Structures are given as structure tokens and as C-alpha cells.
Amino acid sequence: MSEWSSYRLEDFIPFTADVYYRLLERMGEDFWPLHLLTLLLGGVIIVLVLRGRARLACLLLAPAWVFVGVGYFMLRYGELNWAGQDIGWGFVLEGIMLAAVGASGLGIDHAPRFKTLPVMLGALLGVLGLFGLPVIAPLLGYGWFQAETFAIHPAPTAIMTLGVVLVALRGIGLWVAAVIPLAWIAISGMTLLVLEAPWAPLTFTVLAAGLLGLVWKTVAGLRRLRGGGAPA
Amino acid sequence: MTTNTHAKTGRRQFLKLVSTGLAAMAMSPVLRAAPDGLLRKAIPATGEQLPVIGLGTWQTFNVGSDPELLDARTEVLRAFFDHGGGLVDSSPMYGSAPDVMGYALKKLGVPESLFSAEKVWSPAGGSAREQFQQLAARWGLPEFNLLQVHNLVDWRQQLETLRELKAEGRIQYIGITTSHGRRHREFERVMASEDIDFAQLTYNITHREVEARLLPLARERGIAVIANRPYDGGRLIKGLKRSENVPAWAREECGCQTWADFLLKFIVSHPAVNCAIPATTRVEHLNENMRAGNKPLPSPDCRRKMIRHIESL
Numbered sequence A: 001m002s003e004w005s006s007y008r009l010e011d012f013i014p015f016t017a018d019v020y021y022r023l024l025e026r027m028g029e030d031f032w033p034l035h036l037l038t039l040l041l042g043g044v045i046i047v048l049v050l051r052g053r054a055r056l057a058c059l060l061l062a063p064a065w066v067f068v069g070v071g072y073f074m075l076r077y078g079e080l081n082w083a084g085q086d087i088g089w090g091f092v093l094e095g096i097m098l099a100a101v102g103a104s105g106l107g108i109d110h111a112p113r114f115k116t117l118p119v120m121l122g123a124l125l126g127v128l129g130l131f132g133l134p135v136i137a138p139l140l141g142y143g144w145f146q147a148e149t150f151a152i153h154p155a156p157t158a159i160m161t162l163g164v165v166l167v168a169l170r171g172i173g174l175w176v177a178a179v180i181p182l183a184w185i186a187i188s189g190m191t192l193l194v195l196e197a198p199w200a201p202l203t204f205t206v207l208a209a210g211l212l213g214l215v216w217k218t219v220a221g222l223r224r225l226r227g228g229g230a231p232a
Numbered sequence B: 001m002t003t004n005t006h007a008k009t010g011r012r013q014f015l016k017l018v019s020t021g022l023a024a025m026a027m028s029p030v031l032r033a034a035p036d037g038l039l040r041k042a043i044p045a046t047g048e049q050l051p052v053i054g055l056g057t058w059q060t061f062n063v064g065s066d067p068e069l070l071d072a073r074t075e076v077l078r079a080f081f082d083h084g085g086g087l088v089d090s091s092p093m094y095g096s097a098p099d100v101m102g103y104a105l106k107k108l109g110v111p112e113s114l115f116s117a118e119k120v121w122s123p124a125g126g127s128a129r130e131q132f133q134q135l136a137a138r139w140g141l142p143e144f145n146l147l148q149v150h151n152l153v154d155w156r157q158q159l160e161t162l163r164e165l166k167a168e169g170r171i172q173y174i175g176i177t178t179s180h181g182r183r184h185r186e187f188e189r190v191m192a193s194e195d196i197d198f199a200q201l202t203y204n205i206t207h208r209e210v211e212a213r214l215l216p217l218a219r220e221r222g223i224a225v226i227a228n229r230p231y232d233g234g235r236l237i238k239g240l241k242r243s244e245n246v247p248a249w250a251r252e253e254c255g256c257q258t259w260a261d262f263l264l265k266f267i268v269s270h271p272a273v274n275c276a277i278p279a280t281t282r283v284e285h286l287n288e289n290m291r292a293g294n295k296p297l298p299s300p301d302c303r304r305k306m307i308r309h310i311e312s313l
């Protein structure tokens, strides 16, 4: 593995910022006006999970991951990055896992405590992924088609999903469902860092918030199991 | 610009090889200026003349299937060949860059001066031979002039296949690459012990570690040297252009009118270096870079002064 240790972060970003933003834009152009539908779908998912319909929320998230895996990674991003096909398969796998969780109910948190930090963080991340990410590009003066949208572009899909699973799942199931979204948020942050995008720090803040929520919820769950109180 | 069909390429390269092979006595690159003004140096293994400025494709040529960007890169390549440019360097690691080369060469035709340089890189999947075949199809060429082991990954096994391909006449030259100063000890061992024609490494005015061992070794062993990252990935030239003027003495004494002249002439004036391969997305930058390959080149004294100047900034 000494070969890999000699690589740097920038070695894995084989495109320029212009080409990356153009890819986001092409995705936006090619699928408009699907955005309206995916925003609606995202809104429904957030409402469902906050009303305790976690299984249905997971089931509805699943096609978004498969769509982004195939439409974004395999058919477009894969042209620019030799690792794109594998990442695409990772997204498809996440879709399958979410569908399996939704169908089986495994790992579902049947009694999420709405006033606890992980659930509040989850709701915040869900809303950020769904409504916050799409406005970054237009606010920074890029075109509307570069607006990154849930179920069309990977970053908002991953952030929104991380938020939803923080509310909906618990235990090992929570970690399993969160690994791929977390990994993509990290890769996406590193990509933006190399491309010197001004909003790269936001991605790392989201990553840190997600990890905090996961650890908090896990520790709280373990304490409850042992009969102790949850962290304040 | 000639627009030979791909089928003619094999015969052309064979003739080129025979004619240049006769002149293949020199063990280190010898400078020659061609009628287009672009300086050329001999590849030690054969004596074949190679223009001192080539073209990299990392990031810059990875534009996927975007028609606008495909045409924009074709124009960069057109300008490169108009200047008499030769070596174009790519890799299976560079996303769609080999496809973009295929697109551009189909549009422009395959010019006489093209010196195609590709790489094999195990993480991209498939054997070295499969990668060679896929890359050749992507460029739309029957063969490559040079095939290199990218970043020394699995170099023992890969060099074996490269040697077979060379023996079969599918490639003319074989080589190894590194960059960013990585794995120089191992690189040196391979240069010293293996029969290779080319070594590609990072060499620019702010990264000169290779002057100590690798460049002298290349001269000793008759290995042609390609200098990658001549602008340190762009940071160097962009920083200089933003904040500094080319000093008057460099214009008068070293023939450097632009920062591209300053940085590239410094590299290719090293006696062991055959060519530098700056990458660019822009025709105006390409023009500037190619002009740096014209006479004059800085003298050893001038080179020392250039280093002192950059270190003083």
C-alpha cells in the first residue's frame, strides 16, 4: 500500500473547477423541471420522518440514491473520474440498503426524542440539504442550473439523507445507513477544497455535525440500554 | 499541417525511426532548431528529435463529452501542432483526456509531429496490455510513441509488458514517471538498473531536487527526461504573473520576454532535460508556452541568476 501513501488529495481530482461546475450545470439542464418534483418529494420525506413514519421516509429516499448513482455518477461523473463507476455503485447500494430498511423496519428508531441534539441536528441537516444547498450557487453568482438539488445532485442527496437517518434510525442500522452519505460528504468537501470553492468549509461543518449527531445518538442509546440517563 | 490517416502512422513512425536511428549516436540530448523556430533535442536512445515544449493533459483535457469544451481543447491542440509541437502526455488516470485526444485528432488529423505519450496505471483496472489497447482505441491511434509506468505503480510487472509491446513494434519507447518529488530513491534504482528510454519527473525552478542525482543519472544512462509540473501545477506562473514583472536583465541576457519564457527556458536549458510539458486550457497560454521553446536558451550563468531571482521573491 506504500504506492497509495504517496498520493495526494489533488491526485484524485482529475478535473478543473470549471469542468466540475459545468457537470453540475449539465445535470441541472438535462433534468429540469424534475427539480420541482424532487423538492416536493424531499419535503414529504422530511414531514414523514418528523411524524414518525420513518420506514416510508426511508423507502422514498431509496430511488433518489439509485437515480443519482446511475444518472450522475455512472453516466456523467464517470467520464471525468476513473473512480466514478465505483462511487455510482456505492450510491446504488445505499439506495438498496434504504429500501431494505424501509421494507423490513430493521434499525428503525420507533421513539425518536425530538428534543434531543441528534434529532434536532438531523432535522436541520435535512432542511439544509433540501433547501439550503440549492441556493448556494445562485447566491454566489453562478447560474440557476448549477443549483445542487436533492435527488439530482449527490451532495444535497447525501446531506438530506444523513439528516433523515439521524432522526429515523438507531444503533448499528443508523451507522450502516450513514456511512455512504458521510463518505460522499467528505469526498465532496475535499473536492471543493482542491477546487478552491468558497463553500468547502460548509461541507466539513455538515460532516462534523453529522458525526456529532451519530456519536451522540449512539452513546445515548447505550446509556439507555444500561439504564442510565441520556446525555443532556 | 499534414492530415495523415491513422493507417499511415505505423509506416511513418517506422521511417522516422530508421532515419533517426542512423543519427542515434548521442548519449545526451543535443539541441537543434527546426525551421519553425522550436528547439528540439535528441532522444538519447535513437537520436530522434523531440521539440523541447510538449503538452500535458492532466485536468485540462478532462472535459467529458461537453461539446463546447471538446472543441475548445481541440483548438488548444491545433495551436500546439501549428507551433510544431510534438509530445502530448496523458494517462488512464486523467478521466476523459485520452478520449478528448481521440476527438481532437479525428478533427485535426494526425500530424506528422505528434509524439504520443501514454501511461499504464494498475488502479484504473485491467492488465497493462488491455490498458494499452483501450488507450490506443481512445486516441484513435494504432500505436503510441511512448508508454510509461505511471507513478511506478507495479513497475516490475508493467515494465515487462511494456518491453513485450516494444518488441512487437506497438510502442517505440518505454519509460517510468513520478511527480511531486515522490519515491525518488526507487525511481533512481529503476533508472540505474532497468533498460528504459524515458524518465518523467517533476522539475521546475522551485523544485530542483532532481538536479542532484536523477538528472545526472539520466545523462549517464542515456535516458530522455520529460519535466512535468513545469509551473508547479499553475501556482507558480499565476502567482508570478499576478505580482511581478519579468526582470529587465532576464529580457536582455536570457531572452525571456514573459514568465512562461522564464520558467520553461530554465527547465529545458538543463542539459539532461528533453522537454517540459505544461498543460493548459487556453490557446493564448499555449502560444506563450510554445514561444518559450524558441532560441535563445539561458546560459549556465543566466540559470544561476534566475534561481537567485526567484528565491529572492
Ligand SMILES: NC(=O)c1ccc[n+]([C@@H]2O[C@H](COP(=O)([O-])OP(=O)(O)OC[C@H]3O[C@@H](n4cnc5c(N)ncnc54)[C@H](OP(=O)(O)O)[C@@H]3O)[C@@H](O)[C@H]2O)c1
Pocket (backbone or CB within 6 Å): B055, B056, B057, B058, B059, B060, B089, B090, B150, B151, B177, B178, B179, B200, B227, B228, B229, B230, B231, B232, B233, B234, B235, B237, B238, B241, B260, B277, B278, B279, B280, B281, B282, B284, B285, B286, B288, B289
Ligand atoms: N506522475 C505523472 O506521471 C505526472 C504527474 C503530474 C503531471 N504529469 C504531466 O505533466 C503535465 C503538466 O503538469 P500539471 O498539469 O500538473 O501542471 P503545470 O503544467 O505545471 O500547470 C498547469 C497549469 O498552469 C496553467 N498555465 C499553463 N500555461 C500558462 C500560462 N502561459 N500562463 C498562465 N498559466 C498557465 C494552466 O492553467 P490555464 O488552463 O489557465 O492555462 C494549468 O492550470 C500534466 O498535465 C501531466 O500530463 C504527470
